[in-house]
Structure formats: C-alpha cells, structure tokens
Amino acid sequence: MKRFVVLILTTLMLVTAAAPALAARPEVKYPVTFNGHPVLFDVQPVNVNNRVFVPFRAIFEKMGADVRWDESTRTVTATRGDTTVQLVIGSTTARVNGQARTLDAAPFIQNGRTLVPLRFVSEAFGAEVTYDNATTAISIVDPNWPRRGGTLNLALWNKPAETFNPIIVDEVYADAIVSKVWDGLWRYDERVIPIPALAEAWEWDDTNTVLTFYLRKDVKFHDGTPFTAKDVIFTYKAIWHPRYLGPRNTGWDDVLGWEEYTKGLKGETPENFANGYVTPEGIEGLYALDDYTVVFKLKKPNAVFLESLAYGILDHTKYLNVPVQDFSTARDPNFMKLNGTGPFKLESYVEGQYYILTANKDYFLGAPYVDRIIYRVLDSNVAVGEMQRGTLDMVEFNATEYDAYKNLSNINIVEYPAMQYQYMGFNTVEGPTADKRVRQAIAYAINRDVIIQNIMLNHASALYTPIHPLTWAYTDEVEQYSFNPAKARELLDQAGWTVGPDGIRVKDGQRLRLRLVYPNEGNQARIRTAPVVQQMLKEVGIEVELVGYDFTTVSTKVFEEYDFDLYFIGMSLSIDPDPSDIFGRQAAETPGSFNGVRWWTPKSEDLLARAKATTDIAERTELYHEWQKHFADEMPAYFFYAPTALRATSKRLQNYQPGVQGDWWNIEEIWLSE
Amino acid sequence: MGRYLVRRLLQMIPILFGVSIVIFIIVHSTPGNPYAYMFGPKVDPAVKEKRLREMGFYDPLPIQYVRWLKQTVSGNLGYSVHSGVPVIDLLKSRIPNTLILTGSAFVLALVLAIPIGVISATRQYSWIDYTVTSFAFMGISLPSFFGALVAVYLLAVKWPVFPMNGITTPGEPFRLTDMLYHLVLPATSLALRDMAGFARYTRSSMLEILRQDYVRTARAKGLPERIVVYKHALRNGMIPIITLLGLSLPTLFGGTIIFESIFAWPGMGLLTIEAVSRRDYAILMSVNMFFALLVIIGNLIADILYAVADPRIRYA
Numbered sequence: 001m002k003r004f005v006v007l008i009l010t011t012l013m014l015v016t017a018a019a020p021a022l023a024a025r026p027e028v029k030y031p032v033t034f035n036g037h038p039v040l041f042d043v044q045p046v047n048v049n050n051r052v053f054v055p056f057r058a059i060f061e062k063m064g065a066d067v068r069w070d071e072s073t074r075t076v077t078a079t080r081g082d083t084t085v086q087l088v089i090g091s092t093t094a095r096v097n098g099q100a101r102t103l104d105a106a107p108f109i110q111n112g113r114t115l116v117p118l119r120f121v122s123e124a125f126g127a128e129v130t131y132d133n134a135t136t137a138i139s140i141v142d143p144n145w146p147r148r149g150g151t152l153n154l155a156l157w158n159k160p161a162e163t164f165n166p167i168i169v170d171e172v173y174a175d176a177i178v179s180k181v182w183d184g185l186w187r188y189d190e191r192v193i194p195i196p197a198l199a200e201a202w203e204w205d206d207t208n209t210v211l212t213f214y215l216r217k218d219v220k221f222h223d224g225t226p227f228t229a230k231d232v233i234f235t236y237k238a239i240w241h242p243r244y245l246g247p248r249n250t251g252w253d254d255v256l257g258w259e260e261y262t263k264g265l266k267g268e269t270p271e272n273f274a275n276g277y278v279t280p281e282g283i284e285g286l287y288a289l290d291d292y293t294v295v296f297k298l299k300k301p302n303a304v305f306l307e308s309l310a311y312g313i314l315d316h317t318k319y320l321n322v323p324v325q326d327f328s329t330a331r332d333p334n335f336m337k338l339n340g341t342g343p344f345k346l347e348s349y350v351e352g353q354y355y356i357l358t359a360n361k362d363y364f365l366g367a368p369y370v371d372r373i374i375y376r377v378l379d380s381n382v383a384v385g386e387m388q389r390g391t392l393d394m395v396e397f398n399a400t401e402y403d404a405y406k407n408l409s410n411i412n413i414v415e416y417p418a419m420q421y422q423y424m425g426f427n428t429v430e431g432p433t434a435d436k437r438v439r440q441a442i443a444y445a446i447n448r449d450v451i452i453q454n455i456m457l458n459h460a461s462a463l464y465t466p467i468h469p470l471t472w473a474y475t476d477e478v479e480q481y482s483f484n485p486a487k488a489r490e491l492l493d494q495a496g497w498t499v500g501p502d503g504i505r506v507k508d509g510q511r512l513r514l515r516l517v518y519p520n521e522g523n524q525a526r527i528r529t530a531p532v533v534q535q536m537l538k539e540v541g542i543e544v545e546l547v548g549y550d551f552t553t554v555s556t557k558v559f560e561e562y563d564f565d566l567y568f569i570g571m572s573l574s575i576d577p578d579p580s581d582i583f584g585r586q587a588a589e590t591p592g593s594f595n596g597v598r599w600w601t602p603k604s605e606d607l608l609a610r611a612k613a614t615t616d617i618a619e620r621t622e623l624y625h626e627w628q629k630h631f632a633d634e635m636p637a638y639f640f641y642a643p644t645a646l647r648a649t650s651k652r653l654q655n656y657q658p659g660v661q662g663d664w665w666n667i668e669e670i671w672l673s674e
Numbered sequence: 675m676g677r678y679l680v681r682r683l684l685q686m687i688p689i690l691f692g693v694s695i696v697i698f699i700i701v702h703s704t705p706g707n708p709y710a711y712m713f714g715p716k717v718d719p720a721v722k723e724k725r726l727r728e729m730g731f732y733d734p735l736p737i738q739y740v741r742w743l744k745q746t747v748s749g750n751l752g753y754s755v756h757s758g759v760p761v762i763d764l765l766k767s768r769i770p771n772t773l774i775l776t777g778s779a780f781v782l783a784l785v786l787a788i789p790i791g792v793i794s795a796t797r798q799y800s801w802i803d804y805t806v807t808s809f810a811f812m813g814i815s816l817p818s819f820f821g822a823l824v825a826v827y828l829l830a831v832k833w834p835v836f837p838m839n840g841i842t843t844p845g846e847p848f849r850l851t852d853m854l855y856h857l858v859l860p861a862t863s864l865a866l867r868d869m870a871g872f873a874r875y876t877r878s879s880m881l882e883i884l885r886q887d888y889v890r891t892a893r894a895k896g897l898p899e900r901i902v903v904y905k906h907a908l909r910n911g912m913i914p915i916i917t918l919l920g921l922s923l924p925t926l927f928g929g930t931i932i933f934e935s936i937f938a939w940p941g942m943g944l945l946t947i948e949a950v951s952r953r954d955y956a957i958l959m960s961v962n963m964f965f966a967l968l969v970i971i972g973n974l975i976a977d978i979l980y981a982v983a984d985p986r987i988r989y990a
Contacts, residue, residue, distance in 0.1 A: 047774065054733065124724055149714075158948070159940065159944070159948060161756055161757065161952075162755075162756070162757040162831075163757075243725075245725075324727075327760070328757075329757055329758030329759075330753065330754075330757060330758035330759045330760065331758050332837050335684075347845075348845065350842075350844075351766075351767055351940070351942030352767075352944065352945075353840060353841060353842075353844070353938070353940055354840070354844040354845075356844060356845050370843075372845045374839060374845065376839075376844060376938065377938055377940065378839060378934045379936050379938060380937060381823075381936070382826060382838060382839060382938075385826060385827065385830065385831040385838060386838055388830050388831050389830065389834050389838065391838065549705070550706075550950075550951055551951065552705075552706035552951060553704075553705045553706045555706065556705050556706040556707070557705065561705075632967075
C-alpha cells in the first residue's frame with residue numbers, strides 16, 4: 001500500500017512537473033548536502049530571517065538519528081548515540097541532552113511538514129555547516145559520523161561475463177560491478193521515486209511528448225574527461241544502432257526519428273552506419289540544446305519512457321573509433337578499462353577470482369563512506385561458512401537455505417518483497433494446452449498454498465497474474481483458481497479428456513501426457529516444485545513428463561523453439577507494471593523474446609496499448625485491473641508466487657536498505673561500523 | 675625406443691582428427707547456441723540473420739568444421755564467442771591454476787599412499803592395515819567433495835586457521851607463501867580423495883609381489899627386510915600405480931571441477947562449466963581437444979614408464 005501511494009506520487013510529479021517546452025533550467029534554492037551527499041526534501045527549504053528551515057525527518061534520518069514525533073506535545077525528538085535533540089513547534093526553546101538552548105526562530109509547520117532550523121539541528125549533533133552565498137548551497141559535514149573507511153566484502157556466485165559496459169551488460173554478476181561504476185540520468189530513492197543523478201532536473205512539456213534533461217555541470221568521468229550532453233546522445237544512439245548487440249534495444253518505437261535512424265536513413269553517414277560507428281550528433285528525437293541540456297522527443301505520450309532512461313552513460317570520446325558491435329569485447333580498446341562517473345572505480349581484478357573497486361573520492365553525489373569493495377567469485381554453497389567466519393558482509397540466499405542462516409549469531413537477516421515471480425507457462429498454440437479449459441483445469445488442480453508453505457517456507461506471497469503485488473496496478477479481484485480438483489476433473493471431462501484404464505486421461509486415443517520443461521540448476525525451490533506439480537496433476541489424470549535442462553537449453557526450448565507443453569521460469573521485473581514484453585503480441589511473434597506461451601488476444605493488446613498511452617495513473621490502474629481479469633480467465637500462465645528476497649548481512653554493515661531499486665542503490669551512503 | 679615413440683606420436687594425429695570430428699558434432703548439436711542472447715528481443719530478424727550469416731552460423735557443419743580445423747592447425751584456437759578474448763589467453767591463465775592445485779595434490783597423494791600401501795601390505799591384517807583399509811573405503815565411498823566441505827568447516831570456519839577459498843589474498847601482490855597458505859586445504863582434501871585409491875592399489879600389488887619367488891630369494895640371501903621390500907618388491911609393485919598415473923593425467927585437469935568450485939580456484943574445470951553454460955563453442959572445442967590430447971599423452975607416458983619400471987618391457 002505504501003508503494004501504491006509512492007508510485008501514484010511519482011506519476012503525479014511527472015504530470016504536474018510538465019512546464020512550457022522551452023522552460024529554462026529550474027533553479028534549485030538551498031541545495032543541502034550531508035557529508036557531500038544530497039539531502040532531498042519533499043517540501044523545499046525555507047528562509048526565515050536568514051535562517052534556513054528544512055523538514056525535520058529527512059535531515060535527521062540523513063544524519064542517522066532516530067526520530068520521534070509526539071503529537072500531543074508537538075515535539076520532535078531525535079536521538080543518535082548519546083545525543084538527544086528536542087524541538088517544539090512554535091517554541092524558540094530547544095533541548096540538547098536536556099539542556100535548554102534558545103533558537104532565533106521557532107520550528108513551524110508548512111504544507112503538512114514540520115520545518116526545523118537546519119544549522120541548529122546539525123550543530124547539535126556535532127556537524128559543521130557552511131553556506132555558500134553565491135549558490136545558496138548548504139554543506140553539512142559531520143567529521144565524526146558515520147565511520148568512514150573499511151572494505152566491504154561481497155560475493156559473486158559466478159565469474160562475471162566480461163560485459164563491463166552499462167549498455168551491454170546482461171547478467172547480474174557483471175551488473176553488480178557496472179552499476180557501481182556508471183550512473184544513469186536519474187535513479188530511484190528509498191521511496192522508489194526517480195531522483196536526480198547525472199541530470200539535476202528534468203521536465204515533460206505540456207503535451208507529455210518532450211522530455212528535457214538538465215545535466216549536472218560538475219561531473220567528470222574517472223579519467224577526468226568532463227561529462228556532457230554528447231555522452232548522453234552517444235549512449236542512446238549506440239543502443240539504437242542496428243549493429244548494437246545488447247539487450248536494451250526495446251521500447252524505443254515512440255522516439256521521433258528512431259526508425260529512420262535504425263534503418264540508416266538519418267543520423268549517421270552510410271559508411272559509419274554500415275561499419276557500426278556511432279557519432280554524438282543529435283537526431284530528430286534526441287538532441288542537445290547546449291552542452292548540458294538534452295531533449296528527447298516522442299511521437300506520443302509514453303508512461304514508461306522515463307524508466308528506460310536509467311542506463312549508465314558512456315564516455316563517448318573513448319568510443320568514436322569503436323564499432324558498436326565490438327563494445328565490451330576484446331576488440332574494444334576500452335575492454336576491461338572501466339571509465340564511468342560512478343561512486344566506485346575498478347582498481348584491479350584477477351580474471352575469475354576477484355574484482356576490487358575503490359571509492360571515487362570526487363563522486364558528484366558525495367564520496368562513498370567505504371574505501372573499497374572486494375567482490376570474490378565464490379561457490380554459493382560455502383557462503384554460509386563465510387558469513388559465519390565473518391569474511392563476507394552480505395549474501396543473498398533462498399528460502400530453502402533459511403534454516404542454515406537463521407542460527408548464525410553474528411549476522412542479521414533482512415527480508416523484503418522482491419520484484420520477481422515464478423510461473424508455469426502453457427503452450428497456448430499447440431498440444432492439449434492450446435485448449436483454454438485444459439489450462440484452467442490445471443490451474444484448479446495445483447495447490448498454490450502447499451507450494452508456498454512447504455517449498456518456499458512462506459517466504460513468498462501469492463499472485464495470480466503477471467502484475468506484481470508491489471505495483472499499484474495489482475488486484476487480487478480476479479479468478480484465483482483456488483485448489484479445486486473436482487472442478488479440474490469437470491473441465492477436463494468437458495474438454496473431451498476422459499479417464500483411461502490407468503487413471504490417465506485419453507482423448508481420441510491420445511494420452512494426456514504433458515512435457516514440463518524446467519531449469520534443473522540454480523533455484524532449488526523451483527526444482528523442487530516440478531515433482532510436486534507432477535503429483536498434483538496426476539491426481540486429476542494428467543501425466544507430466546519432467547524434462548530438466550540447464551538454463552541455456554531451457555531458454556532455447558521455451559523462447560525460441562516453443563518445444564514444450566509446460567515450462568517453469570522466473571522473471572525479474574522493472575518497476576512499471578506494463579507486462580507487454582512478456583505477454584504482448586510482438587513478443588509472441590518474435591522468437592527469442594519472453595512470450596514463450598505465445599499468447600495474445602485483441603482484447604489484451606487493446607488494454608495494454610491504452611494503458612501505455614496515458615500517464616493518468618487512475619486510468620492506467622483501471623485498464624490493468626481489467627487486463628488481469630482477462631488474463632486470469634485466459635490462463636496462458638499459472639503464477640505460483642512472488643518470492644521475498646532474503647539477505648544475510650554482517651552486523652557491521654550499516655544503512656543497507658535493499659529494495660526493488662536493488663541492493664546497493666545508496667552505496668555511497670553505506671558504511672561499516674568496524 | 676626412439677622409433678616406437680615416433681610411431682606413437684604419429685598415431686596421435688589420426689586419433690586427434692577423429693576425436694575432433696566427434697567433439698565438433700557433439701558440441702554443435704547441443705541445444706541452445708551462443709548467439710541466442712547476443713541480440714535483444716526486438717532486433718529486426720533480417721538484421722539478426724544477416725549478422726549471423728556474416729559469422730558463418732548458417733554454414734553447414736562440415737564447412738564450419740573445416741574452417742575450425744584450418745584455424746586451429748594454424749595455431750589459432752579462436753576467440754570466445756561472448757567476450758572475443760582469445761581462447762589461448764584463457765587457457766594460459768587457467769592451466770597453471772589447475773596444475774598447481776592438482777599437481778601438489780597428486781604428489782601429496784603419492785607420497786602418502788605408497789608408504790601406506792606398502793606398510794599395510796607387509797603387515798597384512800594388522801591394526802594398521804585395518805585402519806588404512808577402512809579409511810580407504812571411506813575415501814572411495816564418500817562423494818569426493820565431502821572431505822573438502824568437512825575440511826572447510828573444521829579448519830576454516832570452526833577453527834579459522836586457513837583461508838576458506840581463493841588462490842591469493844585479493845588485492846595483495848603475489849607472494850609464494852600466501853599462495854601455499856591458500857593451497858593447503860584444497861590440495862590436502864583433493865589428495866585425500868586420490869590417496870585412498872592409490873594406497874589400495876599399492877597394497878594389493880605389493881601383496882602379490884611379496885609372495886613371488888624372487889622376493890623369497892632376496893630374503894634367503896640375507897638382505898635386510900627394508901631393502902627387500904622397498905628396493906626389490908616395490909619396483910615391480912609400482913607397475914599398476916604407473917598405469918594409474920598415466921590414466922590420471924586427464925583427471926588432473928578435468929576431475930577437479932567440484933574442488934575448484936568449492937575453493938573458488940578458477941582452473942580448467944570451472945572454465946569448462948562456464949563455457950558449457952554459455953555454449954561458447956570456441957572454448958568448448960579447445961578445452962575438449964585439450965582433454966583428448968591429455969588422455970592420449972597420459973597413455974603414452976604410462977607405456978614409457980612401464981619400460982622404466984620393468985626391465986623386461988622393451989619397445990622397438
């Protein structure tokens with residue numbers, strides 16, 4: 001529910017932020033940083049008698065204090081270590097550790113937020129405050145808090161592929177490193193709201209088709225090259241180039257001039273185009289107004305467009321002579337030479353063994369508190385031993401490993417909802433499951449609760465369609481197919497599958513035998529689900545043949561060859577609920593995309609297109625609710641559960657706030673207490 | 675001997691040729707291909723097909739094979755399909771790692787196994803023999819990684835004497851002592867796996883030899899028991915061990931996948947697994963050919979060592 005509100009707010013912000021198309025760069029009054037890291041407020045700082053007032057919660061939490069609000073006495077109490085600060089609304093008397101201090105101006109309430117004097121509260125905790133008259137920037141530096149330095153020890157379960165390039169990277173291990181070395185134009189904060197990163201502000205115009213990014217002017221790549229608008233244009237043009245071989249070339253159809261560019265009609269000389277060279281010159285739908293202002297122009301409003309603009313930005317000066325098809329291969333002169341803008345630099349590595357990142361002290365969002373991150377390539381089976389020994393600061397684990405971690409005394413366990421789900425896809429084109437009644441019968445025959453309780457040990461929540469419970473678009477008011485074997489049998493009878501002599505159903509002399517393709521490596525819970533489903537379906541007269549393969553084979557069988565009746569797969573999702581990459585028509589008709597069930601209906605396409613074309617969150621919600629009902633009725637895929645993410649952390653790891661934004665979205669503000 | 679060697683070496687050529695065809699067919703007929711995820715889902719199928727055609731993906735297998743063969747014969751092992759890194763570079767970084775681990779484990783296993791085997795043979799049915807025998811059976815019966823996990827649990831977690839894994843301490847310049855320190859657990863647990871088998875072979879072989887006439891003769895002429903056993907009997911008793919050594923050569927490189935993975939020791943085993951899961955044809959071909967070569971060379975070495983150990987064997 002919290003996120004529901006959050007995401008509504010996000011969209012409202014986008015809509016209300018819409019200003020005239022040629023608006024100037026928005027002026028930021030009183031930008032506040034704490035130890036160099038920007039502090040963002042939902043109510044802007046206010047100057048009263050030359051004292052800057054800010055909302056108390058944001059500033060206290062940034063300073064690591066626990067905040068309490070007492071409604072009856074209208075008192076704010078902030079505690080950190082042995083320091084307690086108390087402020088009363090409307091009173092010029094404040095208390096620090098019980099001792100009264102007099103304020104020049106009293107805390108007050110504005111737009112529903114309590115504002116407190118910034119300098120007073122910072123200094124009360126021992127921080128130093130400096131005010132820059134020219135820029136109105138306020139810098140708070142606390143020399144004693146939090147602890148700086150130390151090495152964060154982390155693990156990778158596999159050797160990362162050498163795709164250390166933010167637009168090429170396609171697997172989680174390399175991305176763990178890439179995401180710390182490069183920044184995107186914006187990023188998510190703890191409320192899952194987009195906040196400034198390389199762009200200090202952005203705005204949509206009145207028509208919601210022109211998106212202007214105002215870039216920061218103080219950003220440099222690790223090697224000192226200044227970051228400019230050309231880097232942004234180059235990065236996105238590289239993604240759009242037809243010779244680009246990475247996974248990010250989807251969802252750009254709405255950009256003006258995108259199609260002409262991909263066909264080589266505009267944007268590059270024919271020679272450059274044929275050889276794969278990309279230039280930083282603008283095109284119709286992506287151009288620079290000046291060195292620090294970039295504009296994206298769309299054909300029509302697109303509610304999910306901003307989300308696709310979070311990719312790390314490359315230093316274009318290093319890639320002018322590198323064909324895009326060679327990016328991050330040994331033919332790329334930048335191969336294994338990582339040059340980003342991000343909080344960490346790759347210091348050294350030994351192929352297949354470890355990767356050492358050091359803090360970028362000049363990071364534009366403030367130097368990270370930790371000095372180094374060491375990623376070691378480890379077998380996940382020994383991770384619990386490493387945690388016990390204290391040689392790792394964080395590992396992720398599965399519900400099946402919960403007991404092993406539960407008993408360790410030197411760790412904390414963090415559990416949070418993850419934007420993932422596990423489902424069983426049906427072949428909706430060929431074989432017995434092309435009949436909707438058979439699919440529905442299978443759904444009735446599966447006992448989802450048993451799987452969640454006994455295999456996931458309740459570290460998962462139910463879901464019924466591909467709309468994740470964490471998104472605002474979710475509804476459970478759909479046909480849930482609660483466990484009902486009688487109904488399943490009835491539906492199978494209706495579909496003409498009658499019980500044969502050995503209990504397995506038969507139709508026209510053909511046995512109801514289904515091939516279940518699933519990955520027999522990796523996720524243990526998913527592997528254990530296969531025989532359980534086999535048994536459940538046997539109860540209603542369906543014989544299931546378990547066909548386990550490695551991942552690559554499963555992907556080929558499912559998404560390219562469609563060689564299955566049923567399959568298991570899991571998906572990690574982006575934050576916008578639009579499911580058309582997995583259950584849309586285009587994905588159904590393009591082998592290699594994720595619609596392995598090859599399901600689509602005109603009704604579904606219509607609903608999805610309409611939901612994408614509007615930015616009105618209420619309208620989108622309604623359309624997605626209707627789509628979920630339609631999806632549940634059609635049953636192209638049976639959804640088992642959305643797992644919760646489980647993490648074990650060392651006790652010294654502080655301010656670690658994993659969420660749908662990722663594990664390390666606030667990496668520069670994470671610190672080690674010893 | 676020289677002519678024999680030349681003949682054997684020449685025989686290797688057609689064998690390797692045949693093996694390469696078999697491997698090539700198997701590798702290329704596994705489901706899935708390395709290019710599957712090279713392209714984003716919305717790449718124009720025509721563009722995709724054109725790119726794959728340029729790469730020679732659609733050529734018939736025999737043509738692809740001839741291309742591979744030409745390239746390999748000219749000394750180029752090709753490039754990783756995913757990263758474009760020359761395969762030879764990967765082999766160069768991985769082979770030493772594996773060799774250090776398995777080589778030291780192998781030596782350790784032999785140094786321990788042979789005396790143990792001899793002792794349990796000379797004192798058959800003594801308590802030493804029973805202890806060694808039961809230990810050996812345990813070693814053979816338990817899955818090989820079990821000992822490794824127990825060693826890690828006891829000596830790296832419970833009493834953290836040794837590092838849990840890795841080849842060196844990350845971020846520190848290479849020091850031999852640091853590497854040896856990291857080598858203790860993996861090499862010992864790997865040695866324990868092989869030792870059990872070697873000790874059993876030595877024991878049974880020695881039992882047989884010790885009953886032979888020439889051993890009795892040696893004893894009869896008054897030689898001390900130590901000389902009888904270690905000089906006269908052991909030399910003959912070593913013949914089955916030598917066979918085993920030769921045949922172990924390929925396992926030296928390929929039989930350690932689990933150990934490499936538990937101890938985060940990136941060698942040939944992990945390289946193979948990585949290449950299989952990504953269907954990296956170039957790496958797979960080279961790795962498999964390398965193993966094939968090792969099998970053949972291992973056999974050759976065993977044959978040569980026979981002659982060394984047993985003067986009755988002469989090659990011409």
